[in-house]
Amino acid sequence: VTSLSVVVAATGMAEQLERCLDALARQTVRPEVIVVSNRSGNAPASSTDSPPVSFVSMDASTTVPRLRAEGIARASGDVVVLTEDNAVPDTGWCEEILRAHRAGHEVVGGPIDNEPTGRLADWAAYFYEYGRYMPPVPSGEADALPGNNVSYRRSDLLEIADHFEDGFYEVFVHDELKRLGRTLRLHSTALVHHIGRYEAGTVLSACYHHARAYAGMRTRNRSAAVRLLFATGTVILPVLLTARIGRIVLSRQRYVGPFFRSLVWLVPFTCSWALGELSGYLAGTGDSTRHWT
Numbered sequence: 001v002t003s004l005s006v007v008v009a010a011t012g013m014a015e016q017l018e019r020c021l022d023a024l025a026r027q028t029v030r031p032e033v034i035v036v037s038n039r040s041g042n043a044p045a046s047s048t049d050s051p052p053v054s055f056v057s058m059d060a061s062t063t064v065p066r067l068r069a070e071g072i073a074r075a076s077g078d079v080v081v082l083t084e085d086n087a088v089p090d091t092g093w094c095e096e097i098l099r100a101h102r103a104g105h106e107v108v109g110g111p112i113d114n115e116p117t118g119r120l121a122d123w124a125a126y127f128y129e130y131g132r133y134m135p136p137v138p139s140g141e142a143d144a145l146p147g148n149n150v151s152y153r154r155s156d157l158l159e160i161a162d163h164f165e166d167g168f169y170e171v172f173v174h175d176e177l178k179r180l181g182r183t184l185r186l187h188s189t190a191l192v193h194h195i196g197r198y199e200a201g202t203v204l205s206a207c208y209h210h211a212r213a214y215a216g217m218r219t220r221n222r223s224a225a226v227r228l229l230f231a232t233g234t235v236i237l238p239v240l241l242t243a244r245i246g247r248i249v250l251s252r253q254r255y256v257g258p259f260f261r262s263l264v265w266l267v268p269f270t271c272s273w274a275l276g277e278l279s280g281y282l283a284g285t286g287d288s289t290r291h292w293t
Contacts, residue, residue: 003078004029004094005154007071009064010037010085011293016196017085021053029094031081036071038062038293063292065167068147072157072168080157082168084148087112087192096190097151106182107152107174109145110190111135114255121200123258124265128207128273130194131245133186134252142186145174149192156182167289172217200265207272208279209291215280216288231281237274242267 006024010017017035024033036056037043043055056070068082079101083089090096093110100108112130116123127134133146147170156177163176174184219227245266249259259266279286 003032003076004081004098004151005032005034005075005077005079006081006083006094007068007075008033008035008083008085009067009071009148010035011039011064011067012085012196013039014043019088019195020083020085023088023091023093026091027089027094028092029098031094032075032077034071034074035085036067036074038067061290063167063290064147065164065169065289065292068168069164069166072164075154078154079151080154081151082147082149082170083192086194086196087148088115088195089149090189090191090193093190093192096187100185100187100190101151101153105185105187106156107145107150107177107184108187108190109133109142109150109184110187110192111137112146112149113191113193115193115195116258117197119197120258120262121198121203121265122196123255123262124200124269125198125203126194127245127249127255127259127262127266128203128241128269131248134248134254135188135191136252136254137186137188139186139188142184145170145184145186149190151190152177156180167292169214169217171214200268203265203269204272205291206293207269208276209288211273211276212280212288213276213285213292215277216283216285217280219281220284227281231278234274234278234281237277238267238270241270241273 008020033053035053038058038060072080081097097108112133113135114126160176164173219230249256
């Protein structure tokens with residue numbers, strides 16, 4: 001393992017992408033950088049201090065999973081890292097990822113810290129999406145890894161390329177890799193910082209559509225009885241998800257105050273997710289996969 005490609009799925013403002021790319025320019029290991037964007041006007045300015053950046057512009061309706069898949073298809077490194085423009089990596093991020101893969105680990109992810117904005121909706125979005133990856137986290141085998149801080153051996157991705165022809169959904173890709181005997185590893189020093197501001201209504205919509213797409217794809221080939229059984233379980237999801245995040249926050253003794261203050265938005269977010277799962281189990285994905293942006 002000698003080379004590394006970083007695929008950045010970019011959906012935000014140019015300033016956000018610039019922060020991500022500035023951090024990549026400061027890496028102790030020089031990566032190939034591929035930015036795949038569905039937003040016009042956020043192409044990065046060229047800089048002699050930056051690693052070479054390949055910028056791929058796609059239609060505004062292109063989903064994040066499709067942005068990822070396009071970037072993977074263009075990557076040439078032995079290791080392919082997926083991130084997004086809402087993540088600013090630590091200086092040694094690329095080096096830590098390569099070190100983990102050189103040690104024989106197959107799928108490697110890292111923790112995600114938050115850069116506070118002071119807005120409760122932003123805190124709630126962070127806890128909802130990335131709370132389980134909040135540092136400190138121990139290095140070791142993991143059941144899941146974050147979609148914006150995860151890396152793979154390119155050879156493994158080529159082996160299962162047919163599983164993400166319609167978009168790279170990490171939860172299903174990871175299931176397939178585990179089925180093939182690969183293990184997921186959380187590497188505590190491969191740290192990124194979450195940035196960005198969110199409108200609560202946008203997050204509520206995203207929670208619903210992501211959950212409906214997930215549930216619909218998860219049970220696409222299951223019987224009506226199984227889908228109904230899964231649907232009944234969504235009733236307890238808001239309490240279960242909120243309690244799970246709270247347990248993590250309290251056990252790690254970080255951001256305890258922001259967690260409790262942000263419950264005013266976190267609870268509605270988990271309710272929206274539960275409603276999305278319910279819809280997905282009962283009525284399929286609908287058009288929710290098109291809203292994964």
